[in-house]
Amino acid sequence: MKVLLMGHPNVGKSVFFNRLTGAKVTESNYPGTTIDYTEGWMRIMDKEVQVVDVPGTFSLDPKDKAEEVAVKMLRESKDAVIVCVIDSSKIERSLYLALEIMEEGYPMVIALNMWDIARDKNIQVDVEKLEGILGVPVLPTIAVSGEGMRELVSRIEEAKKGNIQMILKNAEGMENEADHR
Amino acid sequence: MKLTIDERWELIDRISRQTVAFGGYKHTLKDAIGDLTVKPLTGIPIALTVLYGFWSFFCSFAGFFTDGFMVKIFDDHWLPWLMEVFPDPDGWLFKIFVGEYGAESCFEAFGVLTSGLFVAVGVVLPAIVAFYLFLIVMEDTGYLPRLAVLIDTLLHKIGLHGFAVVPMILSLGCNVPGVTATRNLETEKQRFMMIALLSVFIPCGAQLGVMLELVPEYVGWIMIFLIMGMFVFGFILNKLIPGRAPEILMDVPPYRKPRWRNVGNKLWMRTSSFFTTAIPFVLLGVVLVNLMYLTGMMDRLATVFSPLLTGYFGVPEETVAPLVAGFLRKDLAIFQLASMEMTAGQLITSIVLISLYFPCIATFAMIIREGWSSGWKGVLKYLAGSLLVLGFVVFVWVGVLRIILMIMGVD
Numbered sequence: 198m199k200v201l202l203m204g205h206p207n208v209g210k211s212v213f214f215n216r217l218t219g220a221k222v223t224e225s226n227y228p229g230t231t232i233d234y235t236e237g238w239m240r241i242m243d244k245e246v247q248v249v250d251v252p253g254t255f256s257l258d259p260k261d262k263a264e265e266v267a268v269k270m271l272r273e274s275k276d277a278v279i280v281c282v283i284d285s286s287k288i289e290r291s292l293y294l295a296l297e298i299m300e301e302g303y304p305m306v307i308a309l310n311m312w313d314i315a316r317d318k319n320i321q322v323d324v325e326k327l328e329g330i331l332g333v334p335v336l337p338t339i340a341v342s343g344e345g346m347r348e349l350v351s352r353i354e355e356a357k358k359g360n361i362q363m364i365l366k367n368a369e370g371m372e373n374e375a376d377h378r
Numbered sequence: 379m380k381l382t383i384d385e386r387w388e389l390i391d392r393i394s395r396q397t398v399a400f401g402g403y404k405h406t407l408k409d410a411i412g413d414l415t416v417k418p419l420t421g422i423p424i425a426l427t428v429l430y431g432f433w434s435f436f437c438s439f440a441g442f443f444t445d446g447f448m449v450k451i452f453d454d455h456w457l458p459w460l461m462e463v464f465p466d467p468d469g470w471l472f473k474i475f476v477g478e479y480g481a482e483s484c485f486e487a488f489g490v491l492t493s494g495l496f497v498a499v500g501v502v503l504p505a506i507v508a509f510y511l512f513l514i515v516m517e518d519t520g521y522l523p524r525l526a527v528l529i530d531t532l533l534h535k536i537g538l539h540g541f542a543v544v545p546m547i548l549s550l551g552c553n554v555p556g557v558t559a560t561r562n563l564e565t566e567k568q569r570f571m572m573i574a575l576l577s578v579f580i581p582c583g584a585q586l587g588v589m590l591e592l593v594p595e596y597v598g599w600i601m602i603f604l605i606m607g608m609f610v611f612g613f614i615l616n617k618l619i620p621g622r623a624p625e626i627l628m629d630v631p632p633y634r635k636p637r638w639r640n641v642g643n644k645l646w647m648r649t650s651s652f653f654t655t656a657i658p659f660v661l662l663g664v665v666l667v668n669l670m671y672l673t674g675m676m677d678r679l680a681t682v683f684s685p686l687l688t689g690y691f692g693v694p695e696e697t698v699a700p701l702v703a704g705f706l707r708k709d710l711a712i713f714q715l716a717s718m719e720m721t722a723g724q725l726i727t728s729i730v731l732i733s734l735y736f737p738c739i740a741t742f743a744m745i746i747r748e749g750w751s752s753g754w755k756g757v758l759k760y761l762a763g764s765l766l767v768l769g770f771v772v773f774v775w776v777g778v779l780r781i782i783l784m785i786m787g788v789d
Contacts, residue, residue: 225517228629229562262561292390319401327397361379368392
């Protein structure tokens with residue numbers, strides 16, 4: 198199994214990578230710190246799993262060389278599991294990339310990272326409901342302090358291929374439900 | 379199943395309506411500071427202050443360690459000890475490893491174990507540590523993207539955009555990561571321009587460290603002259619090279635408190651990579667230069683290039699030696715000027731000449747690697763292009779410098 202860490206620039210993928218693999222790739226607070234991919238290894242249930250820190254990208258339609266590296270990496274790793282790292286305070290735009298990747302049929306786990314910052318900004322995310330709609334594991338994390346990382350790792354094996362039709366139906370169904378109430 | 383862009387956004391709208399709730403939000407002190415540092419009226423003075431602070435920190439930190447400790451250790455203890463214990467002062471080995479017999483400082487001796495180690499460990503190491511310490515704090519707080527926003531308008535005049543400050547500032551530490559950081563620029567035109575400009579105009583931290591030790595009174599002026607050159611030639615290149623320089627939307631992350639663990643890690647990684655990738659080249663450079671002197675090759679080269687060096691650039695023909703070393707390491711090249719007899723004007727000119735001319739071998743290799751991502755043609759384009767820019771710049775900008783020095787009456 199191979200795990201790709203994907204997401205927008207500056208959401209904490211490299212912090213994730215260092216936490217997961219014990220590596221020391223550069224972490225900084227500006228978008229575009231990681232410009233090339235780095236591979237490392239982690240253990241899940243006695244199995245050695247390869248993890249790749251992929252440069253940040255906004256979509257699968259690359260706008261610069263670093264994004265090209267990211268998209269190429271994804272396309273070349275057909276059997277990879279994607280850990281999609283999302284900035285919890287900017288969920289909408291991050292979901293765009295997550296959906297795009299799911300549409301290509303990759304199994305995914307979503308990490309709602311920077312959970313503390315969303316909390317500071319008074320943004321509440323209904324994690325269970327989000328998981329219900331998307332049909333893939335969704336977990337709040339704070340990579341810099343390590344919170345939620347263990348839970349995330351324990352659920353990587355549950356990664357599922359997103360079913361877009363199902364997601365469409367879920368999103369609509371639950372919304373109607375909410376209207377009726 | 380694939381969605382269209384609109385369908386995707388519509389779906390996201392649906393999902394987030396049900397799962398995300400935005401509570402009231404009060405602006406905090408962090409936001410206030412964030413605003414102040416990004417609005418031009420307050421942001422530009424703050425940016426100037428920060429950059430000046432960076433410079434002062436760099437100078438005083440590096441100076442403190444080099445002058446306060448390293449010079450004393452190397453000149454008072456290491457050098458005399460080596461002179462005493464190293465056998466056969468007339469032999470080649472002595473000349474290569476210790477250098478001139480009887481030299482009183484590591485500036486003059488020019489052996490691998492004397493000057494070589496002194497440049498690498500005594501002068502450049504403190505400079506590198508100082509530079510990265512400050513840079514890492516800027517990186518981790520989130521100040522860099524704000525600097526990018528502030529300088530955006532100015533950089534658009536030369537066909538780049540604000541984010542180009544990232545490769546520029548990284549290059550001040552070392553041109554190699556600077557070249558790779560250009561991957562964040564959008565068009566091929568911008569990447570090429572940035573690579574050419576930074577490899578020609580931006581001196582690396584190691585080089586700055588030596589300049590600071592050698593000519594502390596001129597470093598500021600030389601820097602201003604180099605940066606001016608970058609803008610002048612950026613402006614020209616922007617007109618000549620076809621391609622676009624699109625506007626971009628840039629994310630400005632919130633300020634964060636640096637995590638000291640991360641600061642320590644990064645400082646350690648960057649310093650240790652300096653040890654493994656830079657120091658061998660410095661030492662190798664000393665060997666090469668000494669061998670060329672011993673075999674008489676250097677003198678022959680000096681005679682060949684004399685018309686160009688003394689005639690056009692107005693520097694002594696012996697400058698050929700630092701120019702040879704400059705292929706390997708610019709810091710070593712500048713260091714070699716220390717033991718030469720020169721007027722102030724010649725010293726300034728030769729420092730600028732060394733700064734502008736050929737990027738060091740590591741940067742050169744990186745430019746080839748970056749070009750390689752578009753195959754042979756890419757390599758050819760990047761190399762031929764940068765060399766063309768380089769040749770043009772060296773002749774024009776050093777020529778301009780000579781005229782300026784002449785007008786100012788500097789000998």
